Amino acid sequence: MNQLKAELLKIRSTRTTIGLLLGLIALALLFTILTCTLSPGSQLLTEQDQLSLLSFGSIAGVFAALAGVMLFTSEYRFGTIRPTSLFNPSRRRLFATKVAAGVLSGLVFGAIGEGLVFSIGMMILKIRGVSILMSGANMTELLIGALIGTALWGAIGVALGAVVPNQVGAVIALLAWGFVVENLVFGFLPKIGRFLPVHASDSMMGNVQDKLLPGNAGTLVTVGWALVLSVVGLVLLKRRDIS
Numbered sequence: 001m002n003q004l005k006a007e008l009l010k011i012r013s014t015r016t017t018i019g020l021l022l023g024l025i026a027l028a029l030l031f032t033i034l035t036c037t038l039s040p041g042s043q044l045l046t047e048q049d050q051l052s053l054l055s056f057g058s059i060a061g062v063f064a065a066l067a068g069v070m071l072f073t074s075e076y077r078f079g080t081i082r083p084t085s086l087f088n089p090s091r092r093r094l095f096a097t098k099v100a101a102g103v104l105s106g107l108v109f110g111a112i113g114e115g116l117v118f119s120i121g122m123m124i125l126k127i128r129g130v131s132i133l134m135s136g137a138n139m140t141e142l143l144i145g146a147l148i149g150t151a152l153w154g155a156i157g158v159a160l161g162a163v164v165p166n167q168v169g170a171v172i173a174l175l176a177w178g179f180v181v182e183n184l185v186f187g188f189l190p191k192i193g194r195f196l197p198v199h200a201s202d203s204m205m206g207n208v209q210d211k212l213l214p215g216n217a218g219t220l221v222t223v224g225w226a227l228v229l230s231v232v233g234l235v236l237l238k239r240r241d242i243s
Contacts (some may be wrong), residue, residue, distance in 0.1 A: 003088050007071060007101035016070055017105075024063045024109060028116040031056050036124035044125065047133040054121045054134075055205045057146050060106075060113025061153035061198075065174055067109065068102035068157020073167035081242055091238045099158050099230060106154025107147055114146035138206055141215060145204035148219065155226045156197065162233030165240070186211070197225040 011017050035053060043049055075081035088094045118139075125132065134142075157174065164170040178198050186193025190211040193199055203218030213221060 003093065003097040004100055006084075006087075007097050008104065010071065010074075011067060011101060011105050014070070014074075016074075017067055020063045020067055021109070021112065024060055024113050025116065027059060028057060028113050029120070031059075032117045032120045033124070036121050036128075041128070041130065044128075044130050045133075047138065050125070050130075050132065050134055051138065051142065051206060054118050055114075055142060055146070055202075057110070057114025057117035058149060058202060058205060060109040060146070061150045061201060062175075062178060063113070064102070064106035064109040064150045064154040065157035065160070065178075066171065067105050068154045068159075069161040069170045069174060070167070071098045071102060071158050072161030073165055073170050076165040077167045085242050092234065095158075095162060095230075095234045095237055098162075099155050102154035102158035103151045104154075106151035109154070110147040110150030113150070114143060118143065141206040145206060145215065145219075149201040149204045149222065152201065152222050152226050153197075156229055159226065159229035159233040162237045163229065195221055197222055200225070 035056075039053070044053070075084055084094065085091075088097075122132070160174060161170050164173055182193060182196045182198045185196060186199050194203070194211055194213050200213060200218040200221035203212040204215055204222065206215060212218065
């Protein structure tokens with residue numbers, strides 16, 4: 001518990017985390033206000049249109065993953081991994097507490113990101129007189145899926161930071177995969193791309209696109225990615241010398 005408290009303190013007391021939160025808030029507000037205000041009414045008439053619009057809060061997963069990456073890479077960058085390891089020599093316990101901290105921070109990012117997008121988006125749509133076609137079950141799946149998805153991305157970020165301890169390399173790898181590689185794979189090979197982590201987590205929010213997995217399957221696949229990366233990260237952490 002002391003180690004977990006220390007990891008949470010590291011997250012909430014660093015300027016990087018504050019910057020990520022501010023960036024998430026700014027991006028969520030900008031996208032939601034512009035798209036909900038400027039989108040033609042003809043593009044907001046179906047349940048899928050509204051679901052796609054209000055699911056933009058899933059972008060919080062990127063920020064949660066970046067915060068998770070920092071939990072390990074910052075330790076190596078500034079050399080604090082040495083006192084951290086002396087305080088808690090069990091690499092397995094150290095890794096587990098960082099993953100737990102990543103999951104908890106992911107929940108916070110998800111609540112802020114999806115909360116802003118959903119609440120402001122619904123308000124603007126009602127002001128414009130757009131009929132809300134999403135049912136209570138759809139809204140619940142959207143919100144819970146966003147929270148679970150960003151929590152899992154927090155864990156994936158921690159695992160990636162353990163695999164690639166170089167901070168710049170880990171951040172570039174994360175962004176290149178999420179915004180370039182996976183979109184290319186999904187665009188050309190959707191039957192394969194839907195099993196990759198970004199699109200699998202997208203399906204958790206109730207996205208009814210034909211090419212995506214069902215919500216439950218998407219959840220299992222995303223959990224599987226988090227577990228596989230965590231196992232690889234833990235193995236490498238145990239074998240890596242700390243100097």
